[in-house]
Amino acid sequence: MASDRETRRIEPGTVAYRVLSIRMIWFASAVIVVLGIAVAVWLVAAFGNGDAQERNQLEAIKTAGTVVVGTGGAAALLLAARRQRSAEIALKQKDLDQAAAARAHALQEQVADDTRLDATERRLTELYSKAVDQLGSDRLAVQLGGLYALERLGQNSPDQRQTIVNVLCAYLRMFSDSAADTRPTRDQHAVQQGRVRHAVGEVLAAHLRPEAPDSRFWPAVDLDLGGASLLDFDLSGCRVRSADFRATTFVGIARFEGTNFTDTVSFASAAFTAEADFTRAVFAQRPHFISVSFGSDAVFTSANFTSGFTFDDAVFLARSRFDSARFTLGAEVVSRSFEELPTELTRHLRALPTRVPYADIPAPAAGSVPLGVGVDRTPAVWRPAVDSHFVAFMGPESGKTTLVRTIIRGIVERYTPAEAAILLVDYRRSSLGYVATEHLLGYAISISQLTAMLEDVRESMQRRIPGPDVTQEQLRNRSWWYGPELYVIVDDAELVSRGDTDPFEPLREFLPQAKDVGLHLVVVRSTEGAAEALEHGALNTLADLEVPGIVGDGDFREGPLLGGVWPSALLPGRVTKVSRSGRELVQLAWSESDPLAARQPGTESGPVSG
Numbered sequence: 157m158a159s160d161r162e163t164r165r166i167e168p169g170t171v172a173y174r175v176l177s178i179r180m181i182w183f184a185s186a187v188i189v190v191l192g193i194a195v196a197v198w199l200v201a202a203f204g205n206g207d208a209q210e211r212n213q214l215e216a217i218k219t220a221g222t223v224v225v226g227t228g229g230a231a232a233l234l235l236a237a238r239r240q241r242s243a244e245i246a247l248k249q250k251d252l253d254q255a256a257a258a259r260a261h262a263l264q265e266q267v268a269d270d271t272r273l274d275a276t277e278r279r280l281t282e283l284y285s286k287a288v289d290q291l292g293s294d295r296l297a298v299q300l301g302g303l304y305a306l307e308r309l310g311q312n313s314p315d316q317r318q319t320i321v322n323v324l325c326a327y328l329r330m331f332s333d334s335a336a337d338t339r340p341t342r343d344q345h346a347v348q349q350g351r352v353r354h355a356v357g358e359v360l361a362a363h364l365r366p367e368a369p370d371s372r373f374w375p376a377v378d379l380d381l382g383g384a385s386l387l388d389f390d391l392s393g394c395r396v397r398s399a400d401f402r403a404t405t406f407v408g409i410a411r412f413e414g415t416n417f418t419d420t421v422s423f424a425s426a427a428f429t430a431e432a433d434f435t436r437a438v439f440a441q442r443p444h445f446i447s448v449s450f451g452s453d454a455v456f457t458s459a460n461f462t463s464g465f466t467f468d469d470a471v472f473l474a475r476s477r478f479d480s481a482r483f484t485l486g487a488e489v490v491s492r493s494f495e496e497l498p499t500e501l502t503r504h505l506r507a508l509p510t511r512v513p514y515a516d517i518p519a520p521a522a523g524s525v526p527l528g529v530g531v532d533r534t535p536a537v538w539r540p541a542v543d544s545h546f547v548a549f550m551g552p553e554s555g556k557t558t559l560v561r562t563i564i565r566g567i568v569e570r571y572t573p574a575e576a577a578i579l580l581v582d583y584r585r586s587s588l589g590y591v592a593t594e595h596l597l598g599y600a601i602s603i604s605q606l607t608a609m610l611e612d613v614r615e616s617m618q619r620r621i622p623g624p625d626v627t628q629e630q631l632r633n634r635s636w637w638y639g640p641e642l643y644v645i646v647d648d649a650e651l652v653s654r655g656d657t658d659p660f661e662p663l664r665e666f667l668p669q670a671k672d673v674g675l676h677l678v679v680v681r682s683t684e685g686a687a688e689a690l691e692h693g694a695l696n697t698l699a700d701l702e703v704p705g706i707v708g709d710g711d712f713r714e715g716p717l718l719g720g721v722w723p724s725a726l727l728p729g730r731v732t733k734v735s736r737s738g739r740e741l742v743q744l745a746w747s748e749s750d751p752l753a754a755r756q757p758g759t760e761s762g763p764v765s766g
């Protein structure tokens with residue numbers, strides 16, 4: 157009760173009011189009843205006789221009574237008004253209380269939401285960390301489990317997709333040794349990693365295809381695969397936002413058929429070891445193909461370059477197809493064949509003629525044997541006085557014998573028989589009768605002939621080894637022996653050195669000191685099995701000596717053969733020439749197989765057999 161009398165302390169915005177007590181109501185009622193009885197008794201006693209004066213007095217009393225009643229009515233009205241006001245205040249207070257309760261409820265919900273979000277985030281982080289751990293496991297099943305857990309996470313949580321794609325790209329970037337990727341391996345760990353990488357590539361592509369079923373498409377994804385070695389990469393039909401393939405090596409066919417790049421894309425310094433298929437690809441921004449190397453066919457048929465392109469210093473080792481491709485020239489969109497495009501678009505694009513007649517090669521410096529022409533049309537040469545030996549790896553029907561003949565012709569044209577003697581190893585007899593000059597010291601078509609010849613060579617080389625009495629002056633002038641330099645030239649070397657048999661073993665010890673003894677070994681062989689062959693025998697010594705050579709047509713799976721250069725599907729005569737000074741794209745010289753004697757009148761002689 158005491159609290160009823162107290163003025164309630166209410167928050168700002170609420171109204172303070174005093175409550176009428178029950179005791180006060182009883183007291184007022186009793187006073188009124190007593191007052192009424194007293195007035196009635198007094199009226200009867202004072203004015204009961206009815207004369208005029210008493211009537212007047214009674215009237216006055218009635219008036220006074222009326223006034224009193226009126227006052228009471230007014231008081232009642234006041235009370236009613238007060239009651240109304242308090243009811244309204246109560247209503248208003250109720251509203252305010254309800255609003256406060258609603259606010260408190262909203263706050264509670266917010267806290268609950270935050271807690272829920274925290275829990276979800278924690279769960280996601282746990283799942284994510286676990287999946288990433290699994291991906292890094294040593295066991296295939298665990299790795300694949302981690303990969304598919306990440307995929308599910310991305311599928312269920314759209315805001316996590318880019319992060320998950322980044323993780324997958326980072327995983328692929330861990331493998332950058334493209335040479336190792338081509339070597340056949342029995343190492344279980346490497347085989348397992350290959351499977352996981354393949355699966356990662358498939359998961360990425362599966363979520364980048366707009367027509368993927370069940371809302372599996374992840375839009376607006378950026379790819380960062382710079383520097384990676386990607387095996388049989390297939391992004392065909394995908395739509396990605398930006399893509400970074402700088403210095404990426406594509407091992408095996410790279411498929412970008414119908415791929416839509418909606419933002420920037422760079423293939424700068426990338427290497428395609430096999431075919432690159434960009435048929436119907438769409439490039440919304442200008443793609444960068446600066447210094448890219450297309451080891452095999454580059455197909456851009458019906459591709460759409462909506463903002464032009466940059467192919468500065470790109471190297472096309474094989475064919476490039478741009479038929480029906482669409483380019484933007486200024487404001488104009490054109491669809492022309494690549495050859496018809498203005499040079500400002502194509503001026504940096506390097507291409508070589510498909511056939512260069514030997515006679516068209518500009519005369520090289522003295523002592524240089526011409527091989528063909530480079531992209532700038534300057535002669536590509538072998539300088540026997542500087543680099544004693546030379547190796548060439550080329551595919552079937554790609555110009556091996558033509559190269560052998562070109563080298564022989566270069567030697568014959570530059571040196572007299574007294575200066576250069578040729579021992580030609582030609583099991584296929586492709587060049588039988590080609591060297592009809594005295595330069596030809598021997599012509600071996602079988603292992604027995606070759607073995608006997610090489611034994612002779614070994615003996616004569618032995619005699620040329622500088623003895624202890626050779627002076628420094630003699631060493632400088634190489635004047636302690638006289639005779640021609642010996643060029644041992646081997647065509648189709650894969651037929652000669654097979655398995656563990658290497659007939660050139662007797663020459664091996666002389667290869668490092670070739671300049672002292674005047675020995676040159678030229679090995680031309682098929683790219684098939686070349687990586688294996690480089691591990692053994694004389695070829696292995698030549699590889700250790702980092703001799704110059706060429707890598708041409710062949711299966712990229714052989715891996716890099718010389719100076720990190722891979723064989724790839726190339727046109728006949730097209731090769732990469734490798735030397736200590738770098739690599740050069742070359743079209744080898746073409747010439748008919750007329751015997752050299754026809755050009756060397758007076759020096760004619762029959763081929764010398766074993």
Ligand SMILES: Nc1ncnc2c1ncn2[C@@H]1O[C@H](COP(=O)(O)OP(=O)(O)OP(=O)(O)O)[C@@H](O)[C@H]1O
Nearest residue numbers: 510511552553554555556557558728729744745746
């Ligand atoms: N430098 C070249 N430029 C253009 N085409 C060439 C060149 N060399 C060879 N070819 C083409 O390749 C064909 C095969 O040439 P070549 O016989 O020299 O190849 P190969 O590799 O020795 O063949 P094989 O595998 O039978 O030994 C030639 O008939 C010619 O059409």
